[in-house]
Amino acid sequence: MLSKTRISDPELYGLVCEELDRQEHNIEMIASESTAAVELMELSGCVFTSKTTEGYPGARFQAGSQVADKMEQLGNARARALYGAEHANLQPYSGSTANYGVYAAVLEPGDRVLGMRLDHGGHLTHGGSANFMSKFYDFIPYGLNRETELIDYEELERLAHERRPKLIVAGGSAYPRLIDYGRIAGIARSAGALLMVDMAHIAGLVAAKVIPSPVPHADFVTSSTTKTLCGPRGGMILCRAEHAKALDRGVFPGSLSSIHLNIMAAKVWMFQYAASDAFRATMEQVVRNSRALVGELTRHGFRVIGGGSDNHIVLVDLRSKKITGKLFQDALEYVGITVNKNMIPFDAEKPSVTSGVRIGTTAVSQRGLKEPEIVRIAELMARVADAPEDRAVLDACRADARVLIADFPLYPAECAP
């Protein structure tokens, strides 16, 4: 791969090599990341890149779209089969634009929407004040119960009945436990609201049937395709047949234009892979690794938000260690363990500092790391937390981290990009 770029743009080629080297030698634990299969990179750069098309199969705005039609139909069929969904739309460019597609399909300016607070584990596009959606719609936030650190379903129900939203949005980007979709669907029905579940983070675990699916409960299910689903950087939406027409209009022309057919091709491959036994085994290991990490971090004196993890996310409260999320993130990065600082519920720190970190187990599980390696990673994290500014300790941890990850190549030697 990149044999032409190496000649035509050595400077850029060098940066790609540098990034490959970084990924190869670091322990990547950003919860929204996965490692792209070689096929995903091949397909993301395939000839579909050159084709412009808008609209839907059989009703395009550009000629020459017959092959694109077949490809999109194949992908839609695979997505529907994988998730048991009545309708699929693979055109969104990302999880965020998937959410915009649903909003465009069902909301009018000023409509009310209930979404989980960003600082309690929701997402910017669920009503975050910095996101431009909040200028158009009347977002009302719900959050977590202070004691359990689980979704406060009573508050959600009360808000739904008092504020009568048109749409309830469930799901988030830093929620480590299962969500009771049946309960939220019941609340939505009783309040006359539609339900959208954003399963961006957990789409792979759902596909592998390792955790419960929101699809039977929700009117719309949105997702990015790059997190636990381990696909390309893109998005998708599933919905009930009754909403199919409105949804498709909400995506195109409602919120997006021409399709990224090359990325769509990679999604089509991803759906086939996500139906395989190998993928299921990886997803099972993702959850086992998260649970092992919870156990080990707790043993080392960290406090885990929500009392544990049912998915790929471990959200850690660092206050018992008397360090901030930023300091811990930066110290771990130096050591070669990549995580991100993250607000914890009712956090007193600023978003740029935070009292927590979010750790994800998808990419390390893809590389083959299992519980024994998680024990070693947790121990490294504990050593770093105890001396985050001691260069000698960090250097020793860095050496140990490199030894640990060296046994788990990122790509087989014969197909390294």
Ligand code: DSN
């Ligand atoms: N929402 C961001 C995250 O979860 O990291 C990006 O996808």
